Amino acid sequence: MRPPTAPSDAEADAQPTEAQPTEAHPFLADPALRPLWQAVAAALDRNGLDWRGRLALPALPAEGRRRLGVMVERPVPAGRRALPLADVAAAVERLTGTGLVETLTALGCAPRGRHEAALVRREESRRRRAALDTAVETHLATIPGPDRDPGWTTGQTTGSAAGWAADWRDAAWSDGLFAGRAPDEVTHLVRTVAAVLAHTGSGLSRGEIAARECGDAHALDSSARLAALVTRALVARDGPAGERAAWERAGIPLDLVSAPVLTWALPLLGDSAAASAARAMTAAGLPVHLTLLALRAAPIAVVAGTPVLVVENPRLVEAAARRRLPAAVLCTGGNPATAPSEAIARLRASGAELRYHGDFDAAGLAMTARALAAGCTPFHMSAADYTAALAAALAADVDLPRDPAPAPDTPWDPDLAAAFDGTRAIVHEERVMDEVLTAHGRAFPQ
Numbered sequence: 001m002r003p004p005t006a007p008s009d010a011e012a013d014a015q016p017t018e019a020q021p022t023e024a025h026p027f028l029a030d031p032a033l034r035p036l037w038q039a040v041a042a043a044l045d046r047n048g049l050d051w052r053g054r055l056a057l058p059a060l061p062a063e064g065r066r067r068l069g070v071m072v073e074r075p076v077p078a079g080r081r082a083l084p085l086a087d088v089a090a091a092v093e094r095l096t097g098t099g100l101v102e103t104l105t106a107l108g109c110a111p112r113g114r115h116e117a118a119l120v121r122r123e124e125s126r127r128r129r130a131a132l133d134t135a136v137e138t139h140l141a142t143i144p145g146p147d148r149d150p151g152w153t154t155g156q157t158t159g160s161a162a163g164w165a166a167d168w169r170d171a172a173w174s175d176g177l178f179a180g181r182a183p184d185e186v187t188h189l190v191r192t193v194a195a196v197l198a199h200t201g202s203g204l205s206r207g208e209i210a211a212r213e214c215g216d217a218h219a220l221d222s223s224a225r226l227a228a229l230v231t232r233a234l235v236a237r238d239g240p241a242g243e244r245a246a247w248e249r250a251g252i253p254l255d256l257v258s259a260p261v262l263t264w265a266l267p268l269l270g271d272s273a274a275a276s277a278a279r280a281m282t283a284a285g286l287p288v289h290l291t292l293l294a295l296r297a298a299p300i301a302v303v304a305g306t307p308v309l310v311v312e313n314p315r316l317v318e319a320a321a322r323r324r325l326p327a328a329v330l331c332t333g334g335n336p337a338t339a340p341s342e343a344i345a346r347l348r349a350s351g352a353e354l355r356y357h358g359d360f361d362a363a364g365l366a367m368t369a370r371a372l373a374a375g376c377t378p379f380h381m382s383a384a385d386y387t388a389a390l391a392a393a394l395a396a397d398v399d400l401p402r403d404p405a406p407a408p409d410t411p412w413d414p415d416l417a418a419a420f421d422g423t424r425a426i427v428h429e430e431r432v433m434d435e436v437l438t439a440h441g442r443a444f445p446q
Contacts, residue, residue, distance in 0.1 A: 024106040025096045028071075032064035037109040040088060040100070044111040049101060051115075054082040071095065131183035132169060135190035140165040140233070143197055168236035177229055189229060196220070196230050197237070201251035203296075203338070209252065241335070248337035253292055260289035261340040262331040264320045267306060269350075272298035287321045292339040300343065302328070304351030309440045310344060310376055312358040312367060313429045320437055327441045335367060348375045355379035357436050360386050360420065360427035362405035372412055380436050383415035389427040400425040 028037075035058040043055055057080060060068065069076045071091035072083065089100040096103050104110055143165070172178065178186050195213045204212075206227075210220040220227045222243060234246040241249055244259075253259060265282045268275035274294045281288040290300075302308070308328040311317065320329045330347075332340045348354055356376035358364040368378050393400050403424045407417040429436070 024103065027067065027095060028092065028103065029107060030063070030067060032061050033067055034109075035060055036064060036068060036088075037104055037107050040085070041104050041109040041111040043085065044101070044104075045114040048115040048119075049111060049113055052084075052086050055085045055088060056082050127183050128178060128181060128186055129173065131186045132173065132178060132190065135187045136165050136169045139191050139194035140168070140197075143194060143237075164236045165233075168233050171236070172229060172232055177225060177232075189226065192226060193229050193233050196226075196252075197233060197250075199252060203251055203253070203292075203342075205253050205255045206247065207255065245335055245337070249335070251338060253338040256293040256296070257291045259337045259339055260291040261295075261336075261343045262314050262317050262333065263288055263290060263343070264317045264329040265325065266300075266308070266328045266330065267302055269301045269303065270298070272300070274298060274300055285321060285324055287317050290339065290343060292342060295339060295342050295346065300346050301350035302347060302352050305353055306351075307353045307355060307440065308347055309379065309436075310354055310356045310371065311429060311436075312364060315430050316357075316433050316437065319433055323437070325437055325441050327437075329437075329440070332367075344374065344376070353377070355440065357381055357429060359429050360389065360425075361403045362407055362420075364429075365410055365416070365420065366408045369408060369411065378412045380432070380439060381416070382413045383419040385432075386416055386419050386427065389432050390423065390425055393425070393427070393431070400427065402426065 039058040040055060043053075044051060047053060057068075057076075065076045065078065065080075068083075072087045073091075076083070092098075092100050092103045098106075101111060178189070181189070192213060196209055199209050202209075206220045207217040211217040214220070214226070218224070220230065231243050231246055234250050235241060238246065238249060244254060247254065248259065263278065264287045266278045266288075268278045274290055274297065277294075278288050278290075306328065308330055309316075310330050310332060312332055312334060314331045314333060317329050317331045319325075320327070330340070330343060332344075336344070344354065354376040355378075356368055356371040357379045358368050358371070358381070360381075368381055372378060390400070403420075403426050406424075407420040410416040410420075
């Protein structure tokens with residue numbers, strides 16, 4: 001007996017999904033046998049097109065059982081539950097001269113080959129995963145965490161490059177970011193992710209890197225799968241952060257103009273465009289935004305020893321400008337992006353006395369610790385300052401919010417962590433900004 005064969009992809013495309021009975025053997029096309037052909041097709045889908053097991057017989061009318069008996073050349077009583085599928089296939093071939101799958105197709109019950117398709121999908125998935133494992137080991141597992149000043153990073157690497165890369169691989173795989181990709185495409189994607197990560201700290205924008213590595217300046221746009229893979233790699237390597245923050249933290253800005261640093265009264269030296277703009281805006285009583293492009297157009301510097309207050313929230317810059325505070329203020333806007341980080345680094349290099357103030361909450365204390373590592377001195381961020389703020393809120397009958405997170409280490413004043421954990425009451429910068437700005441302004445006696 002010739003084994004039933006599945007139609008090729010081209011043949012399957014050419015075959016109708018519902019053939020007319022006249023296209024099949026008239027004896028087999030009788031409606032009484034329709035449940036039988038449906039059961040056979042379902043069994044082949046479930047068990048494979050070359051399956052040769054026993055076929056569970058469906059409920060057939062009397063005429064259907066009579067015809068089935070004629071086909072297999074023996075009676076099929078009502079109590080008969082199963083028949084060897086090989087017997088049915090042999091009977092079909094005797095009557096039609098074609099195989100079982102071809103006859104089922106002519107009868108409008110073509111099996112879809114789901115079992116074979118599932119086997120193919122599993123094999124493709126296995127090959128895709130093998131390619132991913134090899135590519136990660138080859139291109140990513142040897143990349144360490146960023147070797148740079150940790151002052152403004154929002155997280156720590158695992159200490160094991162293979163560890164973060166494996167975490168990234170498993171998460172991206174589970175979320176389907178490699179689904180439907182051929183093995184060579186998977187390899188190419190991982191290699192490209194590694195190439196983008198190699199630009200950490202370069203200061204090149206996303207578009208520039210995309211053009212260099214992919215030939216398409218939009219290949220790393222937020223909507224692209226490659227961008228999602230790189231963002232996840234940055235987070236796995238460097239710690240939790242939003243998309244833009246993760247790229248900025250790695251020194252890869254979206255562009256050089258859209259995330260400037262907000263400043264007030266920076267007494268910049270020289271006659272560069274940035275210095276001239278800062279002086280003109282200060283004279284007008286207005287803050288100035290300095291873009292990364294402007295910061296890189298000419299070095300910025302101040303007289304050594306010039307106090308500069310670095311704050312977390314832009315409201316303090318606004319307040320300083322409104323009162324025309326005779327003291328320089330720079331805002332990071334939370335965890336600083338590339339422009340604030342670069343401005344702080346350049347001011348530090350010129351000898352500025354960088355002071356830092358942030359929120360009294362777990363995140364704010366963590367940022368203060370990173371600011372300390374970056375060369376800033378915590379300003380009005382002691383345990384005594386925190387306790388005084390709590391007392392002021394109590395006297396004003398203000399119910400402060402509570403932070404569910406514990407305090408991180410506060411190496412500039414270890415008592416602060418203990419004081420915060422005693423209540424976990426949050427004191428935002430805006431609540432104490434008058435005291436902070438007044439104290440900072442004393443550095444510039446009028």
